[in-house]
Amino acid sequence: MYKSPEIVVIHEFLSECETQTIISSAQPSLQRIYFGRNGKVDAVNSIHKRLAVGSRHLERHNKLMPTISRRICAITGLNMEVTEPSNVANDYYGKALSKYTFRKYSVGGYFEPHFDRFAKLNPNATYVYGRIATWLNYLSDVGAGGATVFPLINVTVWPTKYSALFWHNFDKSGEPDWQTLHSGCPVLVGHKWIATKGIHFMGNEFRKPCNPYDRHSRLYIQ
Numbered sequence: 001m002y003k004s005p006e007i008v009v010i011h012e013f014l015s016e017c018e019t020q021t022i023i024s025s026a027q028p029s030l031q032r033i034y035f036g037r038n039g040k041v042d043a044v045n046s047i048h049k050r051l052a053v054g055s056r057h058l059e060r061h062n063k064l065m066p067t068i069s070r071r072i073c074a075i076t077g078l079n080m081e082v083t084e085p086s087n088v089a090n091d092y093y094g095k096a097l098s099k100y101t102f103r104k105y106s107v108g109g110y111f112e113p114h115f116d117r118f119a120k121l122n123p124n125a126t127y128v129y130g131r132i133a134t135w136l137n138y139l140s141d142v143g144a145g146g147a148t149v150f151p152l153i154n155v156t157v158w159p160t161k162y163s164a165l166f167w168h169n170f171d172k173s174g175e176p177d178w179q180t181l182h183s184g185c186p187v188l189v190g191h192k193w194i195a196t197k198g199i200h201f202m203g204n205e206f207r208k209p210c211n212p213y214d215r216h217s218r219l220y221i222q
Ligand SMILES: O=C(O)CCC(=O)C(=O)O
Pocket: 111, 116, 146, 147, 148, 149, 182, 183, 184, 185, 194, 196
């Protein structure tokens, strides 16, 4: 889709049976998604930032997800396990270490422009933690609207059932990549189903692409 930053579409990543299994396992626990930190709902941001229902599932609670994670690992070369200390992960992911996020947008549902990385330079540590990369499975086609867009680089990805979208949230020099700002456009007709897998920094230190001279994202903000 795009070379730098690399944004990749993987066609036919899931089968019909897998897609249906994921949807039916997520369906019973769907709830309105609220935006917030540390368990506190931020009502204003909840309306402005996203309008959808969703749920989070620990991978081990769903037999199919580990198989899908192994496939993502084979394609990306990245480790799918969360190895961050649990207090770090709790800051960002609520009470438990959630592994997959399911989301269903109905007509008018959207997700405001944002970054996935949750990056924070910890002054007491030498690492950056958060989502190093994003894997987004499209579980449905959408009648109209609902594209995933990267407005700073003019990239539009139309949801196609069974396909997946992948990108790194940091450039090869390790800096947050500002060009990965992205958004889920409002659904105009039908529903949009997605399942996202946040791929974490820790555990991927030696697997992620590395090039100290690749600082394209920095150039962009100067
Ligand atoms: O709905 C989309 O297309 C984007 C979803 C997204 O950005 C996310 O789940 O972090």
